[in-house]
Amino acid sequence: MTPPLDRPRRSFFAYSAALLGTLSLFAVLCFHFPELLTSKEFRTVYSEVFARHLLLVGLVAAFCMGTVAILRDRNRRVALLGVGSATMAVLLGGTNVQFDAIGRTPYSLGLDWFVISLFFSALVFVPLERYLGQRAVSPLRPGWRTDVTYFFLSHVLVQFILILVTASTSTVATLAAFPSLKALIQSMPVWAQFLIAVFVADLAQALLHRAYHNTPWLWRFHAVHHSSREMDWLAGSRIHMVEIVLTRSAVMLPLLVLGFSASAVNAYVILVGLQAVLAHANLGIRFGWLEYVLVLPRYHHWHHARHRDYIDVNYAIHLPLVDMLMGTFKLPPEPAWPEEYGVMKLETVPRGILRQHVMPFLSRKTWDDHVA
Structure with a gap:
């Protein structure tokens, strides 16, 4: 009986680049359409300067991590997704997107709440669970895509x-x-x-x-x-x-x-x-x-x-x-x-x-x- 092939090890840099690149693209969209994509309640928690600085950090990290993964030939498609998303974010204006005073709309999506919450939750808990975890579980465990989708919907539809x-x-x-x-x-x-x-x-x-x-x-x-x-x-x-x-x-x-x-x-x-x-x-x-x-x-x-x-x-x-x-x-x-x-x-x-x-x-x- 032929033993099952081991699943190839996933690259931390590639998946981090994909996450940061995608979040950066979402953040740029929030700058373009603040009335529709950002939560009125959550906008009072952070400043525009903070949001632009956070976007800059995400873009730089996505490019650096994605490039490292591509050069090492580790999960290249995933890394290219991160670099591609970050590139699209830059082409759409990056941290230089300007907008007028945010008007009032009868409803809006909490895309900003999703971006900031997922970024800081991952930043805190991924390292903690890596070094202090009770079980050796990868952040990319089976079912993680489903849970990220739940995380997305519950935050965006808040x-x-x-x-x-x-x-x-x-x-x-x-x-x-x-x-x-x-x-x-x-x-x-x-x-x-x-x-x-x-x-x-x-x-x-x-x-x-x-x-x-x-x-x-x-x-x-x-x-x-x-x-x-x-x-x-x-x-x-x-x-x-x-x-x-x-x-x-x-x-x-x-x-x-x-x-x-x-x-x-x-x-x-x-x-x-x-x-x-x-x-x-x-x-x-x-x-x-x-x-x-x-x-x-x-x-x-x-x-x-x-x-x-x-x-x-x-x-x-x-x-x-x-x-x-x-x-x-x-x-x-x-x-x-x-x-x-x-x-x-x-x-x-x-x-x-x-x-x-x-x-x-x-x-x-x-x-x-x-x-x-």
Whole structure:
């Protein structure tokens, strides 16, 4: 029997060039069409000067890394994609694109949010997982393209998701009035409101999260998130769009009803973004007692374990205390980590973002081309 051929080793420089070249091209498009491609909310976070400097860094790095990969004859097509994208970005104006005052539009895409978020997430977590990872997993593991696509859609469509979430919660929030409780919460300092908001939101999300696992029609949406066979900082992006809207609505509703200040809610939103990436990250750091205070990688990895003893545990996203109150807390002593990740029945979730989004609406139970 002939042994299988080893898969050729992928070039870090080639794929980095492709990523940076593509992001640079997207950034130039954002400069050309800021009203349509950039998020009004996110534009307040960074300056034009910062964006131009970041674009310059991306262009230079894409050209340098792509050239090195081409000269070394490593993944030349991928490297050429990076160099070609960077060249197109330069031909379209590069860092010199000028624009007038940004007008108001009824909607816009968050392409700037995607570019900046993916750049810095990769910059931080790829090296961390390389040197501090619990498992030796390549950033270009099977399924990474699917997860990048999920990352892209959830960031680019952020305004539309917010519109749906706001529409689904604002009416209910106005009907539910608790003036004395609202007054009590609003009299507290922002830091106290933030801590209470984290607990309230985590409890609401954990209850819905458990419903995802125990209600068959909801599970078909949530199974997409659990279909990742490897856990890393990008795996948490694999979430069905219906689940995103349902979860964000369930979390925002109690915060709106109880009248938490905008500052406390914004701080909570920042925490969600950071902890969602951290909890899925492939980091083998020992946190000791802190694992019983905050949801950290090992805690959430056991929730994703392909192990029958962990099907119905660890639903909290921020505070293990929530699982303790729900009776769903389960964490083996250090240094135990899951051996395998994914849904128990791998054949029930197809590969690819399009089929995964259609899957919950079909009566079909199994797929030939599935996540295994």
